[in-house]
Structures are given as structure tokens and as C-alpha cells.
Amino acid sequence: MQKEPQGGLAEVLDLILDKGLVIDAFVKVSLVGIELITIDARIVVASVDTYLKFAEATNRLDLHAKGGKDLGEFLGGATEGVTQGGAKGKTKGVLDAGKEKWDEVRGERQSQSRRDKA
């Protein structure tokens, strides 16, 4: 069990961009329209990509519990080759970008601007 006082950037974004009191609901006249540049926290992985990753990971699984050792060994050998293939590298890249490299991802930043009557 990990305990964290604040959470990472992804968790923080989830909170402070979607939740909290919206100033526009309270202040009408003296709002300052400041451009907000925010990284879209929700990394939307297309379903198909996710499915393929699951399939890949399942294929890689070492299921020693279930019967049929020969099958297991056969799979083990075959899986190795597949795992080494392109899919894993790609998957890792996506996850890394999502979880850690926020700064690099900022090319895909979303920009939204709220401008008040001056």
C-alpha cells in the first residue's frame, strides 16, 4: 500500500482541471482572461490498440498451472519470438510517454482560452 500526499501530475490534472469552483460562476465583471495551456491528461488509447496489447501480454503469459506441459513449452518458445517483435516496443513507448514524459508530450497540448469582456 502506497500513501501519497499529493499524487502525480496525472492525478492532479484530473482534479484541478475538472473539479473545483469555477470562477466564472461567481465573478462576472473583473475576470481576467488568461490563456490556459493544459496537457490532456486522459490518454485515450484506441480500443483496438488496447485489445492487441492484451492479446500480446496474454500470449506471453507463462501459464504453468494448467495441464499440457508440451503445449506450454511450445508456446513459451513461440511467444518469445513474438514478444521480441515490434508490438512490445511500441507499447512501452506509449506507456512511457503517458506516464512520465509529460513535457515531451506537450506537443499535443490542448489550448483553450477564455476571454472576458474587457
Next chain:
Amino acid sequence: MTSTENTTQARDTTRGSYIYGIVPAGIRIPDGLDPIPHGDDAGQLGLVTEGNLAAVVSDVAADRPLGTRRDLMAHEAVLNAIAQEIPVLPMRFGAVVTDDDAVAEELLAPHQDYFVRALEQLKGHLEFRLRGDYDQDAVLSRIVEADPRIQQMREKIAGVDEDASYYDRIRLGEAISNAMDQFRADDAQACVDALSKFAVATEVKEAGGENGAVHLAFLVRTDNRSDFERAVDDLGDEWSGRVELRLIGPTAAFDFLPEFDAPDEAKA
């Protein structure tokens, strides 16, 4: 710092007052907090007080877009630090008004009733967020072992060329994804069953991410905090090796703010 103020302009349009949140008047802001960066200046957190309320503010440049990692983390860190001890109504990121007078006269004064009532309700409560991620291998093994249909699909793609098995792999992945959704629903319910008795309010949220297992928010009374945390520990032990749980908080009560109804004068 050393401020040689050139008050040549009647109204400064190069800066604004950034609002973090609203607290009861007379509190002290915890030491050592960094506000959102403002130019070369380190900037300082301050309180704008009006009646029984105060807003936590700092200066920001009006011409700089907000949203760097530092800006975002500062907003959250300031609110979190305050929320450890004091009820606070968090603003959504990016609340800027022209100056401190506007904070007092347009934000605090007209909506005093709502803010006071909301702070009163949150007094003595803390928000926690519980997040959990599946150990992917563990969860996949469980799914495969439990479902002969998925076992067959798995055997079908083994050793088959990636292109040739493309649609079979999608079908397998989809079946697994559906099985995981069922796990998510069951696990969220298990969290509710184990923990909500220690909370005054519970919200189940989207787990998110391909390995996301659970995501819940809890509003916990201060005097139930240790019981709540113990129950979370127990659940973490029980799920060890299957779901990695993380408890985040206490945070400001972002998820449990009392409803704001626009006041009558605004409707008129």
C-alpha cells in the same frame, strides 16, 4: 521583495490576482509553500479577507499562459497543504481576476452565504482518493484460467504470424478487456463495501488506463481517519500481488463541494 512601485497607472493590466481557494477568515497559510511562478519574482501567497471569509491568492502575470507543470502542481500543493488542517473550497485551476478588490467585492462578498455554508459542511472532513492498478500478468492469468473460450483463443494465435492472426488477436483482446471490466465493477464494489462505512460520502470514478482497477473518492470525518486508513491497509494486504493500491490525500474536497445555486440577484 524590494518593491519600488511605479503606480503610474490607475489600474495595472499586466498582473492579476490568482485565486487558489476560499477559507475561513483568520487562518494562517502554512509556511514554505511556493505559489505559481510570477515573472522573476518568487511571488508570495496572501489572503484577501472579507467578513468571515478569506481567499488564498498570489500575483500572476496577465500575459503569460498558465498551465506548466509547475503551475499545476503549485495550485494543488497549496490547496493540499491548507486542507490538512483547515476546510478549504478549492477553485478550479486558472481563476484570475483583476485585483484583490475584485476578489473581495465580486467573489467573496456577494456569495458569502454559500461559501460560509459550504465551509461549515466540510469542516472536520478530509477527502481521500483511492487508486488501484492491476498487476497485468496476474489479472490476465486469472482471466485465461477462468475462461476456456479465452484459452482456446489464446492457443489459436500462439505461434501464428502477427499479420495472419490480427483479427484473432483483436477478438482475444476484446474478450479480455470485457472480462477486466467485470473485474473492475466487482473490485469497485468491494472497495465500497469495505470502506464506505468509514466515510460520509463515497464516489466511484472511472479507473482509467488499461491496467486501471479502481478509482474512488471518499469524504472522511477527521475522527474516522485512522479507521479508514486501517481498512484501506487491510484491503491493500488482501489484494497484494493482484491490485496495487495507492491512497492519495488528504486533499482539498474537490469531489464533495456542496452544490452552488446561482443567487437570486444573478437571475434577475
